[in-house]
Amino acid sequence: MTSPSTPSRGLRTDVRAYSDLRDYAALGDGRTVALVNRGGSVDWFPMPDLDSVPPFAALLDAEDGGRMELAPTADWEMERRYLPGTNVVESVYTTASGRVRVTDSLNSGTAGRLPWAELARRIEGLEGRVPMAWRVRAGTGLGGYSPWVQHATHGPVLRLDRVMMALRGRDIGEIVAGEQHLEGTFETGAGSRHLLALVGTHDEPLNLPDPGEIDARIDRSIAGWRDWTGQVDYQGPYAADVTRSALVLKLLLHSPTGSIAAAATTSLPESLDGGKNWDYRYTWVRDAAYTLDVMIRLGLREEVHAAVAWLLGTIRRGGLEVFYRLNGDRPGERTYADVPGWRGNQPVVTGNRAAGQSQLGIYGDLFSMLRRYVEAGHVLDVDTGRLLAGLADRCCDTWQQRDAGIWELEEERHYTSSKIGCWQALDCAVVLAELGQIPGEVERWRAEQRRIGGWVARHCWSHERQAYTWYAGGAELDASVLQGALCGFDTGDRMSTTIDALRDELGNGPLIHRYSGMPAEEGAFVACSFWLVSALVAVGRGAEAAVLLQDLNEMSNDVGIFAEMIDPATGDFLGNLPQGLSHLSHINAVLAVAGGSRRRGEPGGAGRSPSPGTPAPGRARS
Secondary structure (H helix, E strand, C coil), rough: CCCCEEEEEEECCCCCCCCCCHHHHEEECCCEEEEEEECEEEEECCCCCCCCCCEEEECCCCCCCCCEEEECCCCCEEEEEECCCCCCEEEECCCCEEEEEEEEEEEEECCCCCCCEEEEEEEEEEEEEEEEEEEEEECCCCCCCCCCEEEEEEEEEECCCEEEEEEECCCCCCCCCCCCCCEEEEECCCCEEEEEEEEECCCCCCCCHHHHHHHHHHHHHHHHHHHHHHCCCCCCCCCCHHHHHHHHHHCCCCCCCCCCCEECEEEECCCCCCCCCCCCCCCEEHHHHHHHHHHHHCCCCHHHHHHHHHHHHHHHHHCCCCCCCCCCCCCCCCEEECCHHHHHHEEEEEEECCCCCCCCCCCHHHHHHHHHHHHHCCCCCCCHHHCCCHHHHHHHHHCCCCCCCCCCCCCCCCCCHHHHHHHHHHHHHHHHHHCCCCCCHHHHHHHHHHHHHHHHHHHCCCCCCCCECCEEECCCEEHHHHHHHHCCCCHHHHHHHHHHHHHHHHHHCCCCCCCCCCHHHCCCHHHHHHHHHHHHHHCCCCHHHHHHHHHCCCCCCCCCCCCEECCCCCCCCCCCCCHHHHHHHHHHHHHHHHCCCCCCCCCCCCCCCCCCCCCCCCCCCC
């Protein structure tokens, strides 16, 4: 990824300003994620967890949301990058009088995640002398609280409800304390080394580590990230980009429980016209299953086992739901914050309307993930086997029902991709039974799978459009039917012509929108665009897929981050970020192109389409 220089001057003077969403890099420690922009401002930092109230939320409330700023006070240009194999960001500022390097890390400890949050910023003078300024101002927690500075025994402490934060510094000048902020100035020289760090806790005492220990933990964190990326088993084309996307997925894994967040933020708009703002700081079964599938394919084991165990335990305790809180609880009611939102775009919301919806496709997501888990050399326990057998039986009974579909719409219909997901679930259930991992009525599952395939071929195929349609009996299109190619439901002529129809109606350059009507309402969905790459490979059009992948690969920001959506006209990011679904689909697309028309270890091949009254092909890897 290239790192274009960004000119600017000093700390922000207009607190109403909002950064472009492309400007953000993400830091993480296994529990929460912070976003830092190209101007050196940390504009999003929930504490202690990714789904906690954010003491720094200028991302959604530039004036009162709070931020942690650090930058030269003279005119500067900046280049930045992630240090290779890490989630640690290095930024180099060049001024007329010298150069300075800032290294940003959410630190980890000797044995992994620290028991407190520790955001560390190392400043190193490279050439000449550079005047620097910093400011730490806590926000209102999205309008819920009033922050204040407490003058404690060992120095000032920033307080926000039950969050306590303290500044730890070395050679950062005199700390000036206001009623709600701390600030200071200092100057770097060639070879000088400084530290600006923030430590925080929630509803517990606050530890005040020595600045030297914090500085050393930056190096330990770098080494820890590189130890982890050394386990990523991929050395093919776009290897560095695969590693970057894997690192993003690692940021979204909540280490205290094993759950996986769909994205690190809430309420970033999918449309600049407003209204399409959602909270993605939850674990969706679909997104978690896709993430684990990718991690298994990359040879990662610890995260996979932790997440599988958490997800199965959560389902056993509370039933199969569309999504859960990161601690395994069911999501509560939606609430709305009385704050402006990013560039005035509302609503700013906690919670998601998809709670309680019927989404039949999650059967396929869950079963395909566990099939991959078993085929990677793992064994299911007895209770899990019984649970899955019961879910397979339920899938047999419910696939004929209407549901909200993958896009979580309020109108329930017979969505094509939901039916394909049920077909996929039963295909995987049969395989798991044949491997001795689950009990159950295998012949019933086989028969019902055949019925689903024939039903989709008869009711969800448009001869006029030569495409699978969005829902049974309709003529509109939906990019999520591409999942039918990825799971092996159809890798023949019908899917190939469906791809062409989707590109004609929903495509815009290399990007593709979700479904009919969306090009006029929102940005292009990044994951759909990568699904298209994988689907092209699956139907034997690998050369087209390789060209499309190359174009899409250039559409991340300068440090390799993808949001949920991209505006095809401007290239601007839209929606929450970093978005797990975008990054895992990116990895799958690279693996598909690198592996040709057949996935590693996948039986069967391309070239088959179901026809009316004919069973869809089985035994395909999901």
